[in-house]
Amino acid sequence: MDWRDEGILISTRRHGETSAIIEVFTAGHGRHAGVVRGGAGRRMAPILQPGAEISVEWSARLDEHIGAYRVDPIRAHGAALMEDRAALAALGAVTGLIAAALPERASHPALFAGSRDLVAALGRAPDWPARYALWELSLLAELGFGLDLSRCAATGATGDLAYVSPKSGAAVSRAGGGPWADRLLPLPGFLCDGAPHRAAPADVAAALRLTGFFLEARLAPTLARATLPAARGRAVDAILRRAG
Structure with missing residues (x-):
């Protein structure tokens, strides 16, 4: 058995003594582990x-079988983020959530494409x-916990969608929220229109509270440790500090 990706x-x-086991989130084969011969050596460390x-x-x-990997570098990101602690923390959250949440060897091409674009954007x-x-x-959404x-x-x-129901995960308009608005989660507009360049720092903070609520309520109970990776909390703290 063999494949390239x-x-x-x-x-x-x-x-x-000399090898390493790596997990790679691949385009066509999902989260997949393998042994890299010589992966513990100095030559492979930067890769x-x-x-x-x-x-x-x-x-x-x-x-x-776990199998063996041959590895060639395409693009490194970690070293370029060393001066941006928030971006480096976000990178840790991305890899930590993928490792904890995705089933092994199940392809998620759309999430892979989005993850690759995000990693390339971090700190840049x-x-x-x-x-x-x-x-x-x-x-x-990829894991079946998507919000409507x-x-x-x-x-x-x-139009004028302003809240999300914590029970259903569905949007609620400002008029529809009415007297129940204080029981609903604020919905930043950029999560609806997919326009991150329009998001103010307060919008980002509200978005992370929203996604964090559903990650905790829906995803965390399905994980092996029934809790989100600590890297996610560190990333949110770093992002909020960065935004002041």
Whole structure:
């Protein structure tokens, strides 16, 4: 069995004296582990950094075996983020959530494409914090926990959507919220129109509270440890500090 693909390096750990086991979020094969011979050595250390984009060739005698990877670098990101602590923390949250939430060897091409674009934007695009919030929203949708932000659950209106019901995950308009507004979660407009460049710092903060609520309520109970990776909390704290 063998295949070639491109992916984002999610994690690496030492295996024996000279090798490493890496997990890669690949375009066509999902979250997939394999052994890199010599992966614990100095030559491979700059390549095997979480968040790096790599080209991999996987081979094994049987498909159910862990197999071995041959790795070639495409683009490194971690070193470029060392001066932006918030962006580096966001990178840790992306890799941590993917490692914790995605089933092994299940393809998620749309999420992969979005993850690759986000990783490339971290610390570079001015609106990367808003893009990160949109990525969390897409993660929820990919795993079957998506929010319905298309219309008001109370009135059916498609405009002036201002809240989200914490019970249903459906949008509610300002008029539909009425006297129950204080029980609803604020909905920043950029989560509906997908325009992160329009998001003010307060919008990003509200978006992260919104996605965080549903990550905790819907995703966390399904995880092995029934809790979100600590990296997610560190990333949110760093983003909020960055925004002042």
